[in-house]
Amino acid sequence: MHFPVAGWSLAVAADVTGLWLGEAAWGWSGGLLAVGCAMAPIAMLAGMIELPRVPEGAPMTDAWLHMGGMLTAFTFFTARLFLRLDHWQALAPDTASLMLDAGGSVALVVGGWFGGRLVYGHGVGRDAPE
Secondary structure, eight states, X not given: OHHHHHHHHHHHHHHHHHHHHTHHHHTTHHHHHHHHHHHHHXXXXXXXXXXXXXXXXXXXXXXXXXXXXXXXXXXXXXXXXXXTEETTEEOOOOHHHHHHHHHHHHHHHHHHHHHHIIIXXXXXXXXXXX
Protein backbone atom coordinates (compact mmCIF):
# COMPACT_ATOMS: atom_id res chain seq x y z
CA MET A 1 0.00 0.00 0.00
CA HIS A 2 2.96 2.32 0.37
CA PHE A 3 3.81 2.42 -3.33
CA PRO A 4 0.56 3.98 -4.58
CA VAL A 5 0.56 6.57 -1.80
CA ALA A 6 4.21 7.46 -2.38
CA GLY A 7 3.91 7.48 -6.17
CA TRP A 8 0.82 9.68 -6.19
CA SER A 9 2.09 12.07 -3.52
CA LEU A 10 5.43 12.52 -5.24
CA ALA A 11 3.70 12.99 -8.62
CA VAL A 12 1.64 15.85 -7.18
CA ALA A 13 4.77 17.35 -5.65
CA ALA A 14 6.53 17.09 -9.02
CA ASP A 15 3.62 18.79 -10.79
CA VAL A 16 3.47 21.64 -8.29
CA THR A 17 7.24 22.06 -8.24
CA GLY A 18 7.16 22.00 -12.03
CA LEU A 19 5.23 25.26 -12.00
CA TRP A 20 8.52 26.92 -10.95
CA LEU A 21 11.19 24.54 -12.21
CA GLY A 22 9.58 23.41 -15.46
CA GLU A 23 10.04 20.03 -17.10
CA ALA A 24 12.96 19.14 -14.83
CA ALA A 25 10.35 18.61 -12.10
CA TRP A 26 7.06 17.76 -13.83
CA GLY A 27 8.81 15.29 -16.13
CA TRP A 28 8.94 12.86 -13.20
CA SER A 29 5.21 13.02 -12.61
CA GLY A 30 4.13 10.64 -15.38
CA GLY A 31 6.34 7.80 -14.20
CA LEU A 32 5.34 8.32 -10.59
CA LEU A 33 1.66 8.34 -11.52
CA ALA A 34 2.13 5.16 -13.56
CA VAL A 35 3.84 3.37 -10.65
CA GLY A 36 1.11 4.48 -8.24
CA CYS A 37 -1.68 3.42 -10.59
CA ALA A 38 -0.02 0.08 -11.38
CA MET A 39 0.55 -0.79 -7.72
CA ALA A 40 -2.88 0.37 -6.50
CA PRO A 41 -4.79 -2.74 -7.67
CA ILE A 42 -2.36 -4.91 -5.71
CA ALA A 43 -2.98 -2.82 -2.59
CA MET A 44 -6.73 -3.00 -3.24
CA LEU A 45 -6.55 -6.79 -3.53
CA ALA A 46 -4.73 -6.98 -0.20
CA GLY A 47 -7.48 -4.87 1.37
CA MET A 48 -10.19 -7.09 -0.07
CA ILE A 49 -8.45 -10.15 1.37
CA GLU A 50 -8.40 -8.46 4.79
CA LEU A 51 -12.02 -7.23 4.60
CA PRO A 52 -13.67 -10.39 6.00
CA ARG A 53 -11.56 -9.97 9.16
CA VAL A 54 -12.89 -6.48 9.87
CA PRO A 55 -15.36 -6.52 12.78
CA GLU A 56 -18.87 -5.16 12.20
CA GLY A 57 -19.81 -1.73 13.48
CA ALA A 58 -17.44 1.25 13.56
CA PRO A 59 -14.46 -0.68 12.12
CA MET A 60 -16.50 -1.80 9.08
CA THR A 61 -17.80 1.74 8.56
CA ASP A 62 -14.21 3.01 8.60
CA ALA A 63 -13.24 0.23 6.17
CA TRP A 64 -15.93 1.32 3.67
CA LEU A 65 -14.91 4.98 4.01
CA HIS A 66 -11.25 4.01 3.54
CA MET A 67 -12.07 2.00 0.42
CA GLY A 68 -14.22 4.79 -0.97
CA GLY A 69 -11.50 7.39 -0.43
CA MET A 70 -8.80 5.27 -1.97
CA LEU A 71 -10.94 4.26 -4.96
CA THR A 72 -11.72 7.95 -5.52
CA ALA A 73 -8.00 8.77 -5.35
CA PHE A 74 -7.26 5.95 -7.81
CA THR A 75 -9.89 7.35 -10.19
CA PHE A 76 -8.54 10.90 -10.00
CA PHE A 77 -4.91 9.86 -10.45
CA THR A 78 -5.66 7.42 -13.28
CA ALA A 79 -7.56 10.18 -15.10
CA ARG A 80 -4.62 12.49 -14.40
CA LEU A 81 -2.19 9.95 -15.86
CA PHE A 82 -4.10 9.63 -19.14
CA LEU A 83 -4.81 13.36 -19.35
CA ARG A 84 -1.11 14.14 -19.22
CA LEU A 85 -0.22 11.91 -22.17
CA ASP A 86 -0.23 12.76 -25.86
CA HIS A 87 0.93 9.78 -27.93
CA TRP A 88 2.71 8.48 -24.80
CA GLN A 89 4.60 11.78 -24.37
CA ALA A 90 4.19 13.63 -21.08
CA LEU A 91 2.51 17.03 -21.18
CA ALA A 92 3.08 19.95 -18.84
CA PRO A 93 0.49 20.28 -16.06
CA ASP A 94 -2.44 22.53 -16.90
CA THR A 95 -5.40 23.72 -14.83
CA ALA A 96 -7.44 20.55 -15.36
CA SER A 97 -4.56 18.26 -14.43
CA LEU A 98 -3.77 20.31 -11.32
CA MET A 99 -7.43 20.10 -10.30
CA LEU A 100 -7.26 16.30 -10.67
CA ASP A 101 -4.07 16.39 -8.55
CA ALA A 102 -5.93 18.38 -5.88
CA GLY A 103 -8.98 16.09 -5.91
CA GLY A 104 -6.81 12.99 -5.77
CA SER A 105 -4.77 14.43 -2.92
CA VAL A 106 -7.87 15.22 -0.86
CA ALA A 107 -9.25 11.73 -1.48
CA LEU A 108 -5.85 10.24 -0.57
CA VAL A 109 -5.77 12.12 2.74
CA VAL A 110 -9.35 11.16 3.61
CA GLY A 111 -8.81 7.51 2.65
CA GLY A 112 -5.52 7.45 4.52
CA TRP A 113 -7.14 8.91 7.62
CA PHE A 114 -9.71 6.12 7.72
CA GLY A 115 -7.04 3.53 6.95
CA GLY A 116 -5.05 4.81 9.92
CA ARG A 117 -8.15 4.55 12.11
CA LEU A 118 -8.59 0.95 10.99
CA VAL A 119 -5.06 -0.05 11.92
CA TYR A 120 -4.27 2.15 14.91
CA GLY A 121 -7.76 2.72 16.28
CA HIS A 122 -9.40 -0.65 15.67
CA GLY A 123 -6.32 -2.90 15.37
CA VAL A 124 -7.33 -4.28 11.96
CA GLY A 125 -4.45 -5.95 10.12
CA ARG A 126 -2.24 -6.16 13.19
CA ASP A 127 -1.21 -9.35 14.92
CA ALA A 128 -3.04 -10.05 18.17
CA PRO A 129 -0.81 -9.67 21.25
CA GLU A 130 0.47 -12.98 22.58
